[in-house]
Amino acid sequence: MKAHGIVPADGVVLAGSGPLLLLLAWQYLHAGVKMKAILDLTPVRNHLRALPHLPRALLAGHYLMKGMSYMKGLKRSGISTLHNVSELQAKGKNQLESIRFVHQGRQQTIETDLLLVHFGVIPHSHLSRAAGCQQHWDSSQQCWRPQRDDWGQSSIDGILIAGDGAAIGGARTAEHAGRLAALQAVHLLGRMDSRERNRLARNDRKWMRDELHIRPFLEAFYHIPGKLLSVPYDETIVCRCEEVTAGEIRQAVADGHSDSNQVKFLTRCGMGPCQGRQCADAVAHIVAAAGGQSVDQGGQYRGRPPVTPLTLGQLASLVPEETE
Ligand SMILES: Cc1cc2nc3c(=O)[nH]c(=O)nc-3n(C[C@H](O)[C@H](O)[C@H](O)COP(=O)(O)OP(=O)(O)OC[C@H]3O[C@@H](n4cnc5c(N)ncnc54)[C@H](O)[C@@H]3O)c2cc1C
Structure with a gap:
């Protein structure tokens, strides 16, 4: 719309x-x-x-x-x-x-x-996962998200993450987080000392705090029941691209595979055109519940390029960077 x-x-x-x-x-x-x-x-x-x-x-x-x-x-x-x-x-x-x-x-x-x-909104973490940034399970937002500090610094030097790709906080929060990450980038490039960075960041930090007051309430109010996320009926299609059902995923766990990535190899869930964007977190929930472990323990799909589906024509038209 x-x-x-x-x-x-x-x-x-x-x-x-x-x-x-x-x-x-x-x-x-x-x-x-x-x-x-x-x-x-x-x-x-x-x-x-x-x-x-x-x-x-x-x-x-x-x-x-x-x-x-x-x-x-x-x-x-x-x-x-x-x-x-x-x-x-x-x-x-x-x-x-x-x-x-x-x-x-x-x-x-x-x-x-x-x-x-x-059923809620989760961060689009495919890019940061493909880059190898460490992720952690956020039990309040019920999703995986990349680790980062107050400035958006991820676990990999030189990669800063802001906005919905990091955590769900709404449009205004995304703007403030983007400015904080930009200030940090300028600082890391040696173009601004930390005092000036902190001074310029003060308003964004305040406005961001104000914006985030509503989040804990919303996350608690709209907390999706664990059973709904992790124990769907056997015939429920979880991976729409490869048409893998919840029953097949649970069977893979029963066969001794307790990790989301192992289940992916075995069943092909998450291997279709969307590359797991639709099913990654659902599979993590089901694998955890079927294996009697926490979602953290069951792990998350590794992100692989391409990040979004693209045509062979688009690939072929990429101009390689000139090498000296
Ligand atoms: C239906 C809906 C209603 C909403 N209503 C509200 C509301 O009323 N109030 C509110 O505060 N928030 C609302 N939100 C949330 C708000 O839209 C987001 O919090 C905000 O847009 C996040 O900004 P962002 O810059 O992080 O991400 P986005 O605005 O999603 O921007 C990310 C950009 O990156 C591009 N991109 C993605 N992948 C790639 C790639 N691989 N290569 C290049 N570019 C890429 C995308 O095309 C997009 O333009 C709503 C969200 C939705 C879905």
Whole structure:
């Protein structure tokens, strides 16, 4: 919608858990899309989980107000919005025909040929992984992300990482992080002493702190239940490119492969055109749960170039750097 101004046909169902579900529903509403239902899979227990973070979140009250106004607008519109939904399944033979889910202890079915799901946002770490930057598991954001210091310095000298490629913090945070990384780059190149760097960084650090007040609340409120991420039904397709199912992944673990990369070699999950961008973290969750270990222990796919799919023509047209 943002990039191409495209909206789905009427009858779409939105499902998942995360702030963008609400935002998208609100935007569709204003674009005149007739949504059939909005299924919120955020568990009620997350309200308690988020409560301790509310005082800090109030410091960024404008975000809370925005969320609440979206909710009010959607409620007023009369679109069927169900909360605390679980066990979501997409059903159909050659294409989606219906979705099944549990709400208030009752199994329900909605007929639709389009389901859009949102289960949080994770950093695009393919570039930093391919470069060999160390990554760590962030249990709060429920994703792998590259290690870096306050200036964005990764584990490899000369590589600084800012924005969504490092951690999810929103558009403004990405801008401040980008400026901090730029200041550090200038400093490392010997063009600015540390005093001047720190002076110029002061405002960005303050604004960034202000922007981040909302994050712990959002991460706790929209914490995806472990079972949903790590124990999908056997027939669920996890790697869409190579059509590898959750059952095949679990079988590989049962056969003694306890590492995401071993499972990748064995099943080809993550080896298709998207190179694991869609399935990497899902596979990490499933491997960890099936092997009775933490996601950290199961490791992450190694990133390989190309970072995005490209044609042979594009490859052939690369001009090699001149060597002396
Ligand atoms: C649907 C949606 C709604 C959002 N709404 C909000 C909101 O309301 N408020 C808010 O604060 N945040 C929002 N966000 C988050 C916000 O968009 C991001 O936090 C922000 O854009 C991050 O900036 P960035 O520069 O790190 O990454 P991006 O803006 O994603 O920029 C990365 C750029 O790198 C390019 N790129 C990627 N790979 C390569 C490559 N291999 N080679 C060359 N170029 C490459 C991409 O094409 C892109 O132009 C939203 C995000 C989404 C997806």
